[in-house]
Amino acid sequence: MALTKQAVVDSALRIGDEEGLAAVTIRRLAHELGVTPMALYWHFKNKDQLFIGMIDALMADVCVDRDTEPWLEGLRRQVVALLGSLRAHPYANELLQTPDKLGAAGFAHAMETALTFLTRGGFSLIEANQVASYLLKGVCALVSDQPCPRTWKHGDADEWRRQIKMQLHRYPAGEFPKLNAFADSVETDLDLDEYYAFGVDLLLAGVETMSSRGA
Secondary structure (H helix, E strand, C coil): CCCCHHHHHHHHHHHHHHHCHHHCCHHHHHHHHCCCHHHHCCCCCCHHHHHHHHHHHHCHHHCCCCCCCCHHHHHHHHHHHHHHHHHHCCCHHHHCCCHHHHHCHHHHHHHHHHHHHHHHCCCCHHHHHHHHHHHHHHHHHHHHCCCCCCCCCCCHHHHHHHHHHHHHCCCCCCCCHHHHHHHHHCCCCCCHHHHHHHHHHHHHHHHHHHHHHHC
């Protein structure tokens, strides 16, 4: 069966999911696909082009319909789609730091969509670009700073909560009542879906407020 560009990208995404972005190399991919490294160069001339192909795949769901929705609802759907892609592929945060990401058609389409929504919401193109950049960085930060990383092993969360509680209870309760109350609250398992939903609400509330102020 002929080696396809999509098969190479799919294999690269899977390796990244399992072992991180550093494990994604031309040599490793060739081994996984049972071909020589030269066979991959028909589709991607170098690793940078491979990363562009991966970004294209990751951003596919972020290109929502920009013509038929109220701007803020469309922007929210786009942010939620981006969050879903980054949660499924945590290494994507690192991938999106590449300065060549605008070479990925999927990323360019996502940016065009965001700029369309934001200018419809009253932002100038310069402001819209800034807001889109802040939203991208905000979503990346939500995922990279997730309180319970996927790499944690069994019992890590319990130890993390114990350490937080111990550190915060060092402060006198009379002087730091809120910190001490928060220390007790970390005994409860964090609902990650609620954590992300709150983060998205917070980001978009700021966008909506700035849009209203401009109007």
